[in-house]
Amino acid sequence: MTYPSLRDWLFSVKTFAASMLALYIGLAFQLPRPYWAMASVYIVSNPFVGATRSKALYRVLGTALGAAAAIALVPPFVETPLLFSVIVALWTGTLLYLAIMDRTARSYVFMLAGYTMPLIAFPTVTDPSTVFDVAIARTEEITVGIICASVIGSNILPSRLAPTLIERADAWFRDAAFYGRETLSGNIVGKAISACRQRLAATVNQLEFLLSQLGYDHTHPEILARAENLRGRMQLFLPMISALADPLIALRRDLHVWPEGLDALLSDAARWFDAPLPTRPADMHEEAGDSIADSLRARIAALQPAHDQLTGWEGALLSNALWRLGQVIDVWQDCLTLRTLIAHEEGSWRPRYRHWRLGGTERFYDRGLMLISCAVPVSAILVACWLWVSSGWHDGAGAVTLAAVACCFFAALDEPAPMVFRFFAATAASVVFAGLYLFVVLPKVHDFAMLVLMFAGPFILIGTLIPRPAFNMVTMLTAVNTATFISIQSAYDTDFLVFLNSNIAGVAGLLFAYVWTRATRPFGAEFAARRLLRSSWTDVALSASTAPLADQRNLTSRMVDRLMQLIPRLAASDEHRHPSIESFRDLRIALNALDLRRSRRKLDGDVPAAIDRVLAGVSDHYTRCANARSRQSASPALLSTIDDAMHRVATRGLAQEAASAADAATAPAGGVARARVSQRWLRDTLHALVGLRLALYPTLAGQRPHGGTTEAGA
Structure with a gap:
């Protein structure tokens, strides 16, 4: 077990000091429940200033x-218990849906x-x-608790979020x-790689929440924008590097074709990935570049096959691999530059990777699963209210409210x-701790200083575990519930039966929440993954269809975001x-x-029709x-359609290359430029078709496409 660090102890001491200050203020101003001020400190406190401030603000608003x-709602509906229960349940479910x-x-x-x-109504x-x-x-x-937590957290040895962002980025x-x-x-399978893939996706997902808190940390808007750009490129790295794997494996394993110089290029690129991260933003201005990245790009250009080689499967694969390697290098250089600029908060940046796919803001939401998730708390509140009303249990309100909190x-x-069961266990432990304090310790306490001294040991010790993700929920709930169940007032006045009855209600509510959740949500990650x-x-299917797309960037953003949600679930449900x-x-x-949808508009002849047939086949398949x-x-028919389209694109590119060479001396400069643009579109179209073939038929990568010119390159 790793012992608490100095930062953990500092956080715990600061949180305890803030909680005691909040409790003192609550007692001094004779608030009805001063212990809620103390508990609120533990709810909102976070080791980082930005996170504490944001949670404090949002807790006040909520x-x-x-x-x-x-x-x-209470006065007009209190005389109709069933209707009131429905209103409360629907309110909770609706707000929970918005939260998710x-x-x-x-x-x-x-x-x-x-x-x-x-919590207030019942x-x-x-x-x-x-x-x-x-x-x-x-x-x-x-509010008292929130103010105390924010003031002490912000002014006594504050910890900023920006260094944490760099730590997360460095782990990525x-x-x-x-x-x-x-x-x-050429290695893309194995437990280590699968675990690494899961961590990469998890880091990207965690950064989204972290970035939303940076604005409360006095972070400059330009740093926020760079952090968003960094996360966007991190999100693209996994799909791009996986796209590079297919043509490399096909060349090495299936075709046993390995051009001279490619091994050295890949080895140098791998060494660049492993190189120490930059420590200063020197020479990272708009006119400057990374010399290693520029050298790698030059070597990629030198290895590019000629147009006549693109009519062969090996040439098309090599061109595809080099093109994708160039994209990976651009994205990696952007990530390195952005990370350095964020760390030092200076310098300027010009992106190397520029693509139409960037800039989307849409996220994916499984609204059906969200409704199921919200239906469980709604139904739990309704059933718990019915049991409470039917039994006539005076303290049943505590059971219903804690059941609602746990389910939410x-x-x-x-x-x-x-997790609901852990909540139940932590609450049960809190009842025991609170009982010991209330009936053994507090009768011997005669002033506030002695109370602080009696609380210090256990609460500071528990507080050191709150910053750790593995213990955060349990320890935070233990601290909050213990402070709540003790119910400290300005004068000692307690009754064992009252304490037992009211707190057993909360424990019973959590046990009901666990049983109800287990019964109504028996499915888990596999269901969500499906x-x-x-x-x-x-x-x-939509991407390949003829249906008009309002915004391809947002469609891309939605698909990438969904993939980042899917990877951890797949890793959890199926590792082999x-x-x-x-x-x-x-x-x-x-x-x-x-x-292909974008490039077909730039091409002529029989190529657009061939692309349409490919897209229709892909859409039908999915x-x-x-x-x-x-x-x-x-289907094999779709494979033949893709092979035919590749043949037509390669043939068209070869014909245009020959025509351009013949007319180079006589054609005007504008005509030559347009011919080069057309050739670039043809090459990009070929890359897309090769990518489709490799992704749809990974086991047939060693089988050369059927068709006239592609056979010639065999």
Whole structure:
């Protein structure tokens, strides 16, 4: 076990000091529940200033929104318990849906508003005239705790988020360098590579939430923009490096063709990936470049096959591999530059990788699964309310509210039941700790200084574990629940039966939440992965269809975002068949199809019609996959269609090259430039077709395409 670091101890001491300050203020101003001020400190505190500030702001807003809803809804509906239960459940479910929709720190507003309303409303149903006072008091108590946590966290040895961003980025670079090195050597399977792929996707997903908190850390807007650009290129690296693997494996393993100089090029690129990260932004101006990257690009250009070689399968594969290697180099150089500029907050940047795919902002949401996730808390509240009303249990409100909180907390998880059980276990432990304090320790405490001393040891020790992801939820809940269950007031006045009855209600509510969640959400990551896969097949079919697309950038952004959600789930549900490799191929097919849709408008002759046939075949294939809800084998007819299109594109490019050479002396400069642009579009079209063939038929990479000119290159 790793012992707490100095930063963990510092965070714990600061949090404890803030909680004691909040408790003191609550007692001094005779707030009804001063212990809520103490508990709120542990809820919002984070080792980093930006995260604490953002959570504090959003907790205030969420609490105020939930309190206002309770004030508005309790008086008119309190006489109709069943209708009131339905209203509360629908309020919680709707706000929870909005929270899941928002993957930034702002989601906390909706989450808190969702379960704060029942926290205030249910305990006041027996005396609705008190709802306004309870709502105001709760808002005041929570605000006191939030202010104390923010002030102490921001002014006493504050920790900034920006260094954490660099730490996460550096971890990504280490994993990406390993993944890139293995890919360049032709190795794309194995437990280590699968785990690395999962970490890369997880890091990209975590950065989205982290970046949403940077704005509260006094980070310059330009740094925020660079961090967003860095995350965008990190997101593209995995699909791009996986696209490079296919032609390299085909050349090395299936065709046993390996051009001279390619080994050295790949070895040098791998060494560049493994090189130490830059430590200063020197020479990173708009007019300057990375000398290693420029050298690699020059060697790529030197290895490019001539136009007549593109009519052969080996030449087309080599051209495709070199083209994709150039893209990977551009993206890697951009990532290195952005990471250095963010770390030093200076310098200028000109992107090396510029593509129409960049700039999309759309995210993927599985709305059906989101509705299921929200339906569980809604139904739990309804059933718990029915049991409470039917039993006539006076303290049953505590059971319903904690059941609502637990179900909301973990609704976005694929398998929430285990976390709900941990919540239950932490709460049960908190009841024991609170009982020991309340009946053994506190009777001997006669002033606030002694109270602080009695709290210091356990709370500081627990606080050192809160920054650790593995212990965060359990330790935070233990601290919050213990502070709440002790229910410290200005004078010692307690009753064992009252304590036992009220706290058993909370534990019973959490046990009910666990049983209900286990019964209503028996499926987990595999179910979510199947839904994501089917949705991805639908988007691939859309990408290749003739249907108009409003924004290809946003379609691309949605598909890449879905892939980043899918990879961790696939790794969790199936480690041996490497389904994530197939998912990368699906994305590549969609991107190649979009490239073909763009390039066909720039070409003439019989090429556009051949491309249309390819796109129609791809769209039909993925429509079949989506309808069958399982991956289908691509038909031999589609393979022949792709081979025919490659033949026509290669032949057209060869003819244009010959015509350009013949007319070079007499044609005007503008005509020569247009011919070169047309040849570039033909080469890009060929790359897209080669990518489609490799992704759809990976086992046939060694089989040369059927067709006139492609046979000649065999």
